[in-house]
Amino acid sequence: MPSTEHTGADTYDVVIVGTRIAGAALSAHLAGQGMKVLAVDRATFPSDTLSTHLIQVSGVRSMQRLGVLEQLRGTDAPFLTAAHVVYDGVDLSAPVKAEDDWPPGGISINRNLLDEILVNAARAAGADIRTKTSLREVRRDATGRINGVLLRTPEGERTIHTSLLVGADGRNSKVSELVGSRTYNVTENQRFVYWAEFEGVTETGPACVHHHRDGANLTVAFQSDGGRFVVMICPGLEEFAAFKRDLEASYDAAVAACAPLRPLLATARRSGRPIGTAYAPGYFRESAGPGWALIGDAGHFKDPTLGQGISDALRQAEMLARYLRQVHVADTGQLDRRLRRWSRWRDRDAAPMYWLAWDFSKAGELGPLERSLMACIGADPDIRQKFVDGVLSHRVSPYEVIGPRLVLRAARHLRGTGLRRRDVGRVLGERIAAELRHQMLLRRPRYQPLPRPSGASSAAKLRSGDAWSGDIADDDSTVAMQAKRT
Secondary structure, eight states: OOOSOOOSTTEEEEEEEOOSHHHHHHHHHHHHTTOOEEEEOSSOSSOOOSOOOEEOHHHHHHHHHHTOHHHHHTTTOOOBOEEEEEETTEEOOEEOOOOTTOOSSBEEOOHHHHHHHHHHHHHHHTOEEEOSOEEEEEEEOTTSOEEEEEEEETTEEEEEEEEEEEEOOOTTOHHHHHHTOOEEEEEOOSBOEEEEEEESOOOOSSOEEEEEEETTEEEEEEEOGGGOEEEEEOOBGGGHHHHGGGHHHHHHHHHHTOGGGHHHHTTOEEOSOOEEESOOOEEEEOOEETTEEEOGGGTEEOOGGGOOHHHHHHHHHHHHHHHHTTOOTTOHHHHHHHHHHHHHHHHHHHHHHHHHHHHHTOSSSOOHHHHHHHHHHHHOHHHHHIIIIIITTTSSOGGGTSSHHHHHHHHHHHHTTTOOHHHHHHHHHHHHHHHHHHHHHHHSOOBOOOOOOSSTTHHHHHHHTHHHHTOSOOSTTOOOOOSSOO
């Protein structure tokens, strides 16, 4: 609920920094609940950004509740109503089953279109959207609680008073820096990611998310708006030095190595230069404190190979708005209690998928227990459906499928392959120990800084934000890339 103590045009219930997916969606939700919302962004819209554009069905569901489903349909992007998943020869494919009044599937939409749809929804809900505006400083009261911001606008600097500051400003979040949010449970990515768009792809049957792994090779592909077909390749970091010597030829060779995609791409042509990044550590940041919150990539980032980031941002925005419903923002004690509750929800919701993405994206081949798990999932139609349509769509927690019962079944299956009992016990013990560590880290986080990107100027690059767009020193573990489509 809005405050009854507005003091003028320079006072807002909520100030949101960043108006892309997370920020625009939250602005629309909160303004629709009657709050006075100011959302600012350094960019203007439409504006391109580094993204694979994939949205899982749980994220589309959030946009449906936001009231923009028809705008999504109007982009001509097909709904992705099936998943074609093959891991080391094990077929895990399954349809996406619409539940009740859910949308029919996931979708991929160019961020120029998607961001503008959500920004327009926020404006229509009554949010005050200001572009070409950046955060300079935060203001605090005598207790240290955030109670305002200093903004740089085209007209000059402007101080805004607010009860809540939300950082939706991405991985290199200025808000997180200014409020002192700590990172924890950090993982270093073992793969780099490149993708490009293809034209002339004809896909018979339902539009699919293709997810294929053959040994160490990992490839993801899907249809998008405008007849585009996106193919993402994810080699191990140890291959990057050779890969970058001839980026386009290396990318094309990696795509050609994915046998399940060859029939689709036989008459297609790549329409642009591949783009990507080699610096993508996973992390959690403290997501709430006195007078502030972080949503989307500002507060949490997981390996991109499972395509969860946009859906996470949409769902977090929706849930934060729910926690703030009927809250009098002038009651800062009540507001901060709700923020803490939302923060605990964020970690409980994100952690299982975070560790699943980490496991799936490790470089090299799948381990014997992981291959056995895939075989057990593929052999049971009900488990396969729940895994592909439930877990990978983020409708259910990974622990509801890959729990102790399935792991033990996989261990028995592994024993039947001729692996010695001692070796089966070893890999099972390693799996159990890893899961126990993950559970412990949810209760007792390990605080640590993000790893530095390589290169002599890495610290400056990270501070400036260039590391996140891949524009860092050209050495064996980093990548210079185009952030805009060519």
